[in-house]
Every structure is written in C-alpha cells, then in structure tokens.
Amino acid sequence: MTLQTTKTHAVHGGTLRYLKHDSTATGTPMTLSVFTPAGEGPFPVLIWLSGLTCTEDNFTTKAGAYQAAAEHGVIIVAPDTSPRGDGVADDPAYDLGQGAGFYLDATQAPWAPHFRMETYVTGELIALIDAEFATTGVRSISGHSMGGHGALTLALNHPDLFRSVSAFAPICSPTRCAWGEKAFTAYLGDDRAAWDRHDAAKRIAAGAAKDPDGGGVFDDILIDQGDADSFLTDQLKPELLKAAADAAGQKITLRMQPGYDHSYFFMASFIADHIAFHAERLKT
Numbered sequence: 273m274t275l276q277t278t279k280t281h282a283v284h285g286g287t288l289r290y291l292k293h294d295s296t297a298t299g300t301p302m303t304l305s306v307f308t309p310a311g312e313g314p315f316p317v318l319i320w321l322s323g324l325t326c327t328e329d330n331f332t333t334k335a336g337a338y339q340a341a342a343e344h345g346v347i348i349v350a351p352d353t354s355p356r357g358d359g360v361a362d363d364p365a366y367d368l369g370q371g372a373g374f375y376l377d378a379t380q381a382p383w384a385p386h387f388r389m390e391t392y393v394t395g396e397l398i399a400l401i402d403a404e405f406a407t408t409g410v411r412s413i414s415g416h417s418m419g420g421h422g423a424l425t426l427a428l429n430h431p432d433l434f435r436s437v438s439a440f441a442p443i444c445s446p447t448r449c450a451w452g453e454k455a456f457t458a459y460l461g462d463d464r465a466a467w468d469r470h471d472a473a474k475r476i477a478a479g480a481a482k483d484p485d486g487g488g489v490f491d492d493i494l495i496d497q498g499d500a501d502s503f504l505t506d507q508l509k510p511e512l513l514k515a516a517a518d519a520a521g522q523k524i525t526l527r528m529q530p531g532y533d534h535s536y537f538f539m540a541s542f543i544a545d546h547i548a549f550h551a552e553r554l555k556t
C-alpha cells in the first residue's frame with residue numbers, strides 16, 4: 273500500500289502531489305492528489321470527494337482550494353471517484369461504473385469485486401494518509417454532487433472518523449432520484465431496504481445525526497447549492513435533506529446561492545468558506 277508520487281507542484285507555499293498506490297480495498301491501482309501546507313505539521317486533513325465523471329484532477333485543478341488550505345494549515349486529500357482499469361466492470365453511461373462509484377461497497381455482480389469505495393475511503397485511504405503524512409489524526413470530509421452524497425453518508429455512517437462534514441450540491445436522497453436509483457439498483461440490487469443506509473436524508477431522519485446522549489453528532493452541516501444548477505430539482509433535492517434535518521433536530525446551514533450552476537466555478541466561489549468551516553472544527 274505504498275504511495276508512489278507521479279507529479280509534484282509547488283502551490284501557495286505548500287506542495288501538491290499526484291499519487292498512486294495498489295489498493296487492497298478495490299484490488300486495483302488508485303490515484304489521488306494530496307496538498308500539504310508549508311511547514312513540518314502536523315496538520316489536520318480534509319478529504320474531498322468528487323462527482324460523476326471526475327478523477328482526482330477535477331477538484332485539484334479547478335476548485336482553487338489551496339490558498340485557503342495553506343492559510344488554515346489543512347491537508348487536502350482528493351481521491352479518484354472509482355476503481356478503474358481493463359479488468360474492472362464498466363458501463364458506457366457517465367452515471368454508472370468507472371467514474372461513478374457512489375462511495376459505497378457494491379454487493380452485486382459485476383461490480384462487487386472492485387467497487388468498494390466506502391471501505392477504500394473510510395479504511396485504507398485514511399490509514400494511508402495518516403501513515404505517510406504529518407497529520408494530527410483528525411479529519412473532516414466534503415464533496416460535490418455524488419461526492420457530496422459520499423461526504424454526507426460516510427460522515428453519518430462513520431461519525432467517529434470525521435470532525436465535520438459539508439457539501440456542494442449534494443445528491444441528498446439518492447433513493448429518490450434517477451441517478452441514485454440507477455446506481456443503487458446496479459450496485460446494491462433490487463431490495464430497497466439495503467439502499468437507505470446510503471441516503472443522507474433518510475439516515476438523518478432515522479437518527480444518524482444524534483449521538484447516544486441525544487445531542488448532535490455534528491454541531492452544523494454546511495451545504496451550498498446553486499439555484500441555477502440544472503440538476504437541482506430532479507437529482508439533488510436539498511429540500512429533502514433540510515426537512516429531515518429540521519425534523520430530527522440536526523442543524524444544517526443550507527445556503528441557496530443565486531445564479532450559480534453545477535460547475536467547478538461554483539465550488540471555486542465558496543470553497544474558502546468550507547475550508548474555514550472545517551478548519552475551525554479540526555483545530556478544537
């Protein structure tokens with residue numbers, strides 16, 4: 273599981289590395305980028321999960337995240353969105369298969385052998401980053417669209433691993449939109465009972481955001497959503513997440529951003545707010 277550096281760039285006084293390694297979770301090579309601020313550290317970590325069709329490169333080159341990460345002293349880790357390769361199952365559509373891992377462990381053929389992104393991110397990736405970089409051992413998670421769904425569901429299902437969670441234009445209830453229904457049918461099968469664990473709105477409705485003492489596991493969840501996003505009404509449905517959170521007593525700051533679409537121009541406009549949100553919680 274040793275990391276191999278394929279490219280290195282200086283950026284905002286820190287270092288950006290593109291890396292690859294042989295993953296035991298997916299049984300394939302996996303690629304990622306890691307930004308480390310200037311200095312010895314140790315630094316807390318923000319994991320970023322990207323959306324449909326993305327590799328680690330989209331966020332790395334388009335989000336403009338590293339000035340704020342350097343200022344706050346935060347490592348940013350951006351993994352690829354799925355296993356890839358000739359021996360890995362795929363589908364010609366952009367919303368299934370390679371580039372569309374949905375951050376879950378598939379149980380169905382032909383996906384189950386390699387599509388194990390929940391185990392990859394929550395187990396192997398975190399262990400690898402803590403072993404190979406000067407981290408404080410605390411981390412937060414954020415992401416966009418399918419990656420926003422990933423950030424929310426991984427945080428809700430593994431609250432001990434993450435200090436805080438935020439998302440841009442997340443797929444808030446994949447069991448109730450076409451992207452999610454298609455992917456979950458393929459990866460998890462027809463039994464919808466197995467789907468709910470991977471639906472952020474349903475997890476919050478079921479009490480996943482509450483700790484055993486009745487308080488919130490997360491003091492707040494920051495969501496930015498552009499109101500000119502072409503996927504807003506049919507796929508993203510933030511109103512379902514907000515309604516579930518309000519009913520469950522989980523604070524969510526849902527910011528509807530006027531005029532913004534689904535692109536990385538939207539992320540670039542608000543990523544500094546998200547890094548500040550996480551940095552405040554990562555340093556306490």
Ligand SMILES: N[C@@H](CCC(=O)N[C@@H](CS)C(=O)NCC(=O)O)C(=O)O
Pocket residue numbers: 322323324325326330334366416417418534535536
């Ligand atoms: N290709 C799809 C949309 C895919 C898409 O918008 N992907 C988003 C995440 S859901 C993205 O980040 N794309 C890569 C990029 O903008 O760099 C379509 O045309 O409907």
